Amino acid sequence: MTDNKEKKPEWLKVKYNGAAVREVAEMMKGMGLNTVCREANCPNIGECFASRTATFMILGDKCTRDCRFCSVAHGLPLPPDPDEPPSVAKAVKKLGLGHAVVTMVTRDDLPDGGAGHFAAIIDEIRRVNPNITVEALISDLKGDERSIDVMLEARPDILGHNVETISRLYSSVRLGAEYERSLGVLRYAKEKRPDIYTKTGFMVGLGETDDEIMSLLRDVRKTGCDIVTIGQYLRPSEAHVPLDRYVTPEQFSKYEIQAKKLGFTGVVSSPLARSSYHAAKSFSETANN
């Protein structure tokens, strides 16, 4: 296990422009919106906010689950905010996004897991921004097919659901989730609407082996999943699950080659890759494939 105080590898350097981050952060705050960039302490915030890209995190700033790798706050969230759909749509316009990425906290407290509210946001984004492409990164929605149907009927260009880690580690780091259920979400979505791209993401450095990563990639690809992102787990604080290893950029390149061999059309594999990192680029690569 490595320690947070251990020297960071040279490849984990990011650019940070305070003025750009403040501008986007204040705009979001002023509109009452959350971004996963801020709430999950994303290391790429400097790069993304400087290029006026952000990933909206809807349905509040508290998650009903408590994954041990994640720094989003957990607890009992507030009811969905009816002003959120128009605010997100307006912010998308203000930022001039061509590809909007929206994610959610898990809402096990809501009967539909928040799918109806999410769908309303997609509708409103499209109404206000007619030529936009939309990527919806959902929770497992408790595996409820009716809730997944609601999301599919909203016709996101990409429906994403992150498997986050290998099967063996679910019980220790992804409490309340099930590996097979997450695969089932991806499988169901692809079977029901083959025209909607599906996408997943996972982290390395949580204690998995490279063989287990290959097995995960095969399992995910078997669901028909089109796009995968692979990134380095970075421990948010000492209260979170310890980091097991730093994976080198060369090894990430090997994962990318292996994923492409399995048939994924979009692969983003690098230490700082996150599920929405360079999302517009991976969408256009997949759509043009």
Added chain:
Amino acid sequence: MKKNIAMPALKPDMKEGILCRWNVEAGDSVSAGDVIYEVETDKVVAEIEADSSGTISDIFVEEGDAVEPGTVLAQIETDDIV
């Protein structure tokens, strides 16, 4: 016009950041966007870019120091008129 360069809050609940490297010395000229120092957080090393162009007039914090967000690290004599 003299401006403070302060430790940014790289995440909302950041308690302190370690200034791990200065890329400038007092007297150096910088342009907006130049990386002037590096801060180590729990996750990564962030290369902090200058907001304004000008000349670094004073440096108050040494490499290796852990300081709270908002702590003045240095001052810059900017080219800004106001």
